[in-house]
Amino acid sequence: MSSEQELQINPVVQDSVVHNSKVLTNLHSLTASLFGVSAGILGLESYYGFLFYIVFSLITTILFYTFQLAPGSLAEGRSVVDTSRYYKGALDLWTGGITNGLPGFILTWTLFYGLVRA
Amino acid sequence: MAWLSRPLTLVGLVLLAHGCYSAHEHTVLSSTSAQHSTSPSTAALPLDIYIETAVATFLLCVGLVLGSGTLKPIEWHTWAGKIEREADRSLSGSGDADDATGNPFSALEARSGFINIHKLHGDFVKYSQQLGK
Numbered sequence: 268m269s270s271e272q273e274l275q276i277n278p279v280v281q282d283s284v285v286h287n288s289k290v291l292t293n294l295h296s297l298t299a300s301l302f303g304v305s306a307g308i309l310g311l312e313s314y315y316g317f318l319f320y321i322v323f324s325l326i327t328t329i330l331f332y333t334f335q336l337a338p339g340s341l342a343e344g345r346s347v348v349d350t351s352r353y354y355k356g357a358l359d360l361w362t363g364g365i366t367n368g369l370p371g372f373i374l375t376w377t378l379f380y381g382l383v384r385a
Numbered sequence: 386m387a388w389l390s391r392p393l394t395l396v397g398l399v400l401l402a403h404g405c406y407s408a409h410e411h412t413v414l415s416s417t418s419a420q421h422s423t424s425p426s427t428a429a430l431p432l433d434i435y436i437e438t439a440v441a442t443f444l445l446c447v448g449l450v451l452g453s454g455t456l457k458p459i460e461w462h463t464w465a466g467k468i469e470r471e472a473d474r475s476l477s478g479s480g481d482a483d484d485a486t487g488n489p490f491s492a493l494e495a496r497s498g499f500i501n502i503h504k505l506h507g508d509f510v511k512y513s514q515q516l517g518k
Contacts, residue, residue, distance in 0.1 A: 277460055277462070278460075278461040279460065279461065280457070280459055280461055282457075283459045286456070287456045287459065290453055290454050290456060293453065294449060294453045297449055298445070301449075305401065305404075305438045305439070305442045308405050308408045308434075309408075309430065309438055326443070326446060327446050327450060330446055330447060330450045331450050334450050334451055335453065335455070335456055339456070339458070351460075352458050352459070353459060354459070355459065379405065382409070383405065383408045383412060
């Protein structure tokens with residue numbers, strides 16, 4: 268089935284798509300700058316800092332799934348990691364936040380590294 | 386669950402600020418003591434600062450996730466069913482009326498131009514005859 272025909276049969280509410288991605292982007296930019304603060308306090312350098320960021324973003328995404336997506340989507344009878352009730356692509360949810368928050372993370376990471384270690 | 390968001394975020398921020406202060410003090414103290422003693426300064430932070438910062442970050446994570454706002458379903462039929470149910474609930478008075486807009490096409494569906502007045506009249510006649518029996 269072509270995707271256009273699929274969209275005609277199961278239409279998508281654009282307002283909700285925009286709202287959901289805005290919620291996710293806000294969350295990731297807020298948490299990313301806080302991860303930068305803790306990476307700077309711990310004095311992480313080079314790869315360890317990025318590893319710290321990736322690990323904590325994944326933790327945030329998993330928490331977001333557990334607290335915000337899972338109640339609605341499991342009640343509807345979807346499978347455990349199915350995100351199609353709230354997001355078009357699963358990849359948007361699981362990895363989209365990592366690229367969104369990276370600039371904020373580096374900003375606060377360098378700032379707090381300089382403040383604490385200088 | 387949403388009421389937990391603010392306290393958790395606040396506790397996380399306080400812990401993070403305390404961790405930041407401790408780390409700063411530790412680096413200042415170790416650098417000044419290194420000038421006086423001949424032993425090389427230990428740059429590594431004490432373990433409790435690591436634990437405090439990690440716990441603060443995790444608490445902030447949970448707090449922000451809980452307070453991130455509710456999502457809306459993107460499939461039209463799910464979304465429309467949800468808002469219809471919310472409108473019914475707010476009409477009956479038990480739900481909160483802030484987000485309940487009801488059917489977005491209710492103005493179209495109730496257009497007076499589409500009322501079949503003859504059918505409505507027939508229905509009314511049948512109803513009044515039933516009452517008269």
